[in-house]
Structure formats: C-alpha cells, structure tokens
C-alpha cells in the first residue's frame with residue numbers, strides 16, 4: 266500500500282464565517298481533496314450546508330471536492346451537487362431504496378461514485394455492485410458531528426474492504442472518516458486505507474498550523 270495517503274480536510278471543522286479563505290488555506294497547506302459534509306437534520310442529527318454553498322466554494326480552490334451526503338432521500342439531490350462542483354459524491358446505502366441505481370446515476374452525471382459504511386453497515390452492501398463504485402468510505406465514528414473518538418473496531422472493516430477491492434481488481438479508493446489523528450492515521454493506512462478525512466486534526470491551531478497538521482497525518 267502507498268504510504269502517502271490522500272488527505273481530505275473536512276471543512277466541518279473550519280471557521281464557517283470565512284469558508285472560502287479556509288478552503289484556500291488548506292489547499293495551500295497541501296490538502297489533496299476538500300471533504301464537504303452535507304447533513305439534513307433527518308438522516309443525521311445535524312444540519313450543515315447545501316449545493317449553493319458548494320457552488321460558492323468551487324472557484325476558491327483547484328483540488329477535487331469530495332462530497333459526503335448524509336441526507337435522505339438522497340436521489341433528488343445528486344444532480345444539484347454534481348452541478349455545484351462535486352467531483353466525488355458519496356452516499357450511505359441507508360439513504361435510498363436502490364443503491365445500485367444511485368451510484369450509476371452519480372457516474373452518469375459525471376462524478377465518481379462513493380459508498381459510505383456507517384459503523385453498523387456490513388461490507389456486503391457493496392458486494393454485488395463493486396464494479397460500479399469508485400470510492401468506499403468507512404465511518405470510524407457515527408455520522409453527524411466532528412471531533413468524536415475513533416472507533417478502532419472499524420479497522421477490521423477497512424481490512425475486509427481492502428481484500429475485496431484487491432480481489433475485484435477494480436480501481437477503488439478506500440477512505441476513512443472520523444477521529445483520524447496522527448495516532449490513528451497509521452492504523453488506517455496499515456489496514457489498507459488510501460485516503461483519510463480529517464476535520465479537527467487539520468483545522469486545530471488555525472491557518473498557521475494547517476501544513477504541519479497535514480504533514481503529521483501523512484506520517485511526518
């Protein structure tokens with residue numbers, strides 16, 4: 266496995282009053298992607314941002330937008346998020362009735378399709394549609410909030426998904442989201458992750474610290 270993971274700062278932990286500036290600062294500090302958490306107060310107990318904000322941020326940076334949809338129903342909003350600038354669009358299997366149709370639609374719209382595993386979601390959710398997805402996102406916290414503690418038991422799921430990806434021969438990014446810190450990042454990489462989302466661990470300390478924080482997640 267590559268020892269240099271993709272680092273995707275979650276803007277959920279940024280200063281929302283200066284979002285554009287924060288996005289530019291993490292890009293300048295070496296972020297590979299921007300992770301954008303979309304919550305509806307229904308699928309998860311928190312409300313964040315919608316497609317208009319995604320669209321407003323798009324001109325601020327060149328790095329890809331990794332948009333994590335925590336909304337239900339999800340299907341009516343796929344087009345709006347791709348039009349707003351989502352390069353990768355990830356959905357939870359529990360957020361719609363037909364996951365296969367949803368991921369196919371994301372690809373048709375021109376984005377990469379991701380599937381997100383809640384801590385209780387089984388790997389079998391993607392077993393029969395593995396060829397139709399570009400990214401798997403393992404939640405190592407329950408979705409809804411930043412700053413929660415890493416659930417170490419999810420590392421076994423990362424390992425299992427790594428085996429499934431390798432056996433499939435498909436080119437799929439394996440991403441971990443929640444409680445990723447310089448302590449837990451190496452465990453994620455060892456388990457087979459190729460991308461790491463981090464909110465608090467990137468944005469703590471303010472803009473002067475972002476480059477050091479990102480470097481620490483890559484292993485120093």
Ligand code: DX5
Pocket residue numbers: 275277278300302333406407408409410411412413442443444445462463464465466
């Ligand atoms: C939680 C979100 C995460 C969150 C991660 O629902 O999906 O992306 O922002 O935040 P930290 O890194 O602080 O756990």
Ligand code: ZN
Pocket residue numbers: 275300301302333442462
């Ligand atoms: Zn997320």
